Amino acid sequence: MIYLILCFLLGFFNSSLLSLSLSLSPTHLCRPEQSSALLKFKSNLSISISIAIYKTRCLGEVHIPSHKTDSWDEGTDCCKWEGVMCDNKKGNVIGLDLSCNGLIGSLQSNNSLFSLQKLRWLNLAGNDLGISEIPSEFGKLRSLTYLSLYGAGFTGFVPPEISLLSDLVSLDLSLNYGLLFRNHNFNMLVHNLTKLENIVSTV
Template sequence: MGYVKLLFFMLYTFLCQLAFSSSLCPKDQALSLLQFKHMFTINPDASYDCEFSHPKTRSWNKSTDCCSWNGVHCDKTTGQVIELDLRCSELQGKFHSNSSLFNLFNLKRLDLSYNNFSGSLISPKFGEFSSLTHLDLTVTSFSGQIPSEISYLSKLHDLRISNVYPLVGYLNHLAI
């Protein structure tokens, strides 16, 4: 009987190691996140309004599963990236409409607040995140008009948008 318990324990240990060593995050999504990371510089002044800022993307690297990266949350079953929380991440630079971020089709929550996207326009491609329930672009230095494509986000429960200079146009808990 002790032999059976030992064999069961060894099998259980092997299966646990296999489960935890395998990558959940699809390679194309990890690559999209890494490309997104490299579009920006880390600058503490980019998140000056934050009480506690932290460059979350600094820990991102291809040697670890992207589901374990700071600010990245994945579906436990599929491994798809479903949430990206980059609030107060000290990101600075232009946010281009061809950003690899738009390859993350399964996003449900996206928080880019308190980063400096240097007067970039809010891309109409945000409207292609059909599963998005929360979008926070507060204090991001985006400029221009809110694109009408945002209205395509039929599952959106929470939309937060504001400008740093001047602080206008704050939309909080807007149901679309």
């Protein structure tokens, strides 16, 4: 009899703990400030179908844009948005793949993208980012291991701040015509990016 009572109490205790853990589980994994940053990033750029069809920059072939950012809606979990990858433990945005998305605009130094400092993987390849210089603020994304700006419309000098991304394993700056390295910046990049295994550039 005592055994049955103990089993009942143990079962009740376990079910209570399960109910409590479920009630405490967040509905959305995404961190609110990072969701807001992504939505601001989206609002600062426009999407064009024609530009992505015109450019043969995505995997070397004509590519109809995926429009991943169409799934980005306020009030929904940004970790479930297309092109967004999150850390399952803390909900930080750690990956962003917007390659061949038909994005048009320019990345200014105050762009909210640069507040996503847990990013490890960033792919902006095949977009048209305004024939502008690469912002020095990329140097704030210190957790990056992969960065692709392939055919993204950048020009001018590669900022020395890129050499601050000491965890970079792969860097692709190719097909950005008019992009230049200053000699000392390139030397700094080679010296600091000791983990770099792959670098592609037409500079």
